[in-house]
Amino acid sequence: MRVSYNWLKEYVDITISPQELADRLTLAGLAVDAVEEVGAEIENVVTGRITKIEKHPNADKLVVCTVDVGQPETLQIVTGATNVREGHIIPVALEGAKLAGGLQIKRSKLRGVESQGMLCSGQELGIEAKLLSPDMAHGILILPEDVPIGQDAKEILGLNDFILDLDLTPNRGDALSMIGVARDVAAILKQDLKIPEPEFTEGEEKVQDLAQVDIVDQDLCRRYVARVIKGVKVGVSPMWLQNRLRAAGVRPISNIVDVTNYVMLELGQPLHAFDYDRLKNHHIIVRRAKDNEKIVSLDGVERTLNPDMLVITDEAGPVGVAGVMGGLDSEVTDQTTSVLLESAYFHPTNIRRTSKALGLRSESSMRFEKGIDINGCLRAANRAIQLMQQLAGGTVAAGVIDNFPAPITEKTILLRPQRVNWVLGTDIAREEIIDILCRLQFKVQSQNDDLMVTVPTFRPDISREIDLIEEVARLHGFNQIPETLPFGPSTQGHRTPEQQLVWDVREIMTACGFFEVVTYSFVHPRIFDMMNLPPDSRFRNVVKLQNPLSEEQSVMRTVLVPSLLEVLQRNINRRNKEGAIFEIARVFYPQQGQQLPAEVPVLAAVAIGQTPKTWNQPARPMDFFFIKGVAEQLLDTLGVAGATFSRHQDPSFHPGRCAQIKVNGEVLGVVGELHPNVIENYELPERAVALKIDLQVLAQADRPVKQYQGLPKFPAVERDLAVLVKQEVSAADMLDVIKKAGGNLLRHVDIFDVYQGTQVPQGFKSVAFSMKFQAPDRTLTDEEINQKMERITKNLTAQTGAELRK
Structure with missing residues (x-):
């Protein structure tokens, strides 16, 4: 909210500087950002009138203007502007003038003709182009004909002002x-608050004979006020009105439209002016x-409506989207002579949903969303009618059409002064509490030791004692509340256990050399094709957004790896060709019969290239074994018992x-190298590996409490075993056989070599195991070790077809 300091002084006698006022407002809860x-x-810079325009003798695109600036002698100014005419009143920068951006004006010659100043555009005076009419956005600023010449342009244009930029909390809609x-x-x-009282004269025609208003859906429109003014003359607004609108960031359009915007800024009540003669049978229907x-809104866009939206219609069809924007067919134009003015109360939530669904947010919808004063509709309509009659005649x-099916009364709340001081830790006198509330225009009555406070309807955020x-x-003053220690x-x-698990997973992945990233939960549907997923894949069943920001973010993701691949792709495009990243986030699955989707926390990691070379470790490719090792490290560090890896498609x-x-027996995740088609789809230069883990399953996995174990007292015995097996036999199956056959005496087993070559028959592979045997209560004998090795070899042969390699 942009607040003009000069405008504010019309309602309150302000005796402090703008900066001090900003500080006082911030301390009172209305934060001023700047x-x-x-x-x-x-x-x-002064105002001047162009009395004569002549062609430049030496330049086709320049003209020489004679300008009267209220001094004995006129000025000769050369300009290339094309929108100026004789008789126009414009701002003139005199010799030595300073303009926005530090530009200083000097007397100069342009193509041999002396120029004694400069005609100013709005932007050269610091006025944004969007706040100017299209013909003046990039040309000289043309002022109204009644502006006196020779006056300080800063005063005429309202540039001798301060703007307080308020950052309001959502509950303070009244401060808009x-x-x-x-x-x-x-x-x-x-100080006293000075609110202008509307004064205007009425004609003999009654408004009830001129228009009719029917509210069909009273749950969405709780009040509708309409007034009619005939015989108006649409034209340019006076400078004071234009200046105040620009100060608030609103572009002036015409006197009728500007009045509706002015009253909205002044009283917080959005208004809309219809061309009375373009409303069929002058009948307003709210439904x-x-x-x-369909409706074509004021911005010229055809919009498609649905039954969740409230519209203002006449007997022919929609003439406006309630609370958001009017329709093009009934807008006020230069030919308008009669106006029907709307001042209504629309349901805040409905306006917000409509605004979002249409992708259309306006100053009007913003105020309706936050809640306006339903009892202020009539006052705002009368204020606007007063200004319209004053500026446009008519x-x-x-009378007034005031359709108010269920009037709202002010609520009364019990306030206990002792409770005030107990909550705040203060010692504020009862009289001061009453004074504060009365200054805020609350009505206060005593009830024994307590107070009964009646809250006006312009403060809908006040509903409880607190x-x-x-x-x-x-x-x-928050700064006057004494500091006290909590008690x-x-x-x-x-x-929580779930939070701790996520924390631990994050620490482990970081220790493994991965960097954490955060990506959007919204994705493009094409990622399922890019990930090689079949048409019947369960991951293609997605939650679609009703109002996506773009097609690139139109569905909620069901898989996390594509988001990480896009990050890798962007890094590779910037010549970062190696990387290992992970993300802990949620994926979303629709639930049958449920409005909200199921949110499943998952871990995903991808890596490409080689591990960094260190002083004691060479660089090595981040391949299948690397990412499998990361998964094993993760599970081992977390203490997850019973995890198995098996071949998967x-x-x-x-x-x-x-x-x-x-x-x-429950699927925890998938680990491996990505399909070549996926690599090609994401334009990655080489192989990439990925890891997917369901954190819900991980949270439910057995994680035995780690217990202290003393150092072994008796020596261990190490034995190696090399066998030949068919290539399709998995190492995991062989390890499982060895562990079961080795029993309690087998403390550890590792694969230290896998060989396929000329010394191994076709279709076979040589796998070598290193085993450690140890007993907690004795030194093992060769006979015991030999028995275990014989049993292991026998079981491998029987269950996997392995042969002892000689």
């Missing part, structure tokens, strides 16, 4: 208006839209280099 001094750089801010300023400074009903129809206590605190019972914070992974991880 104070902008408008026109601080502008000097020596000058009166709302002025109310707090008056309370802070203990839900029909399915696929006759106001007698809200009133907050009001007392902010007006008393009462306290508990030590700790992570996954369409996203290489058919011969993929393993499924199981824990207690």
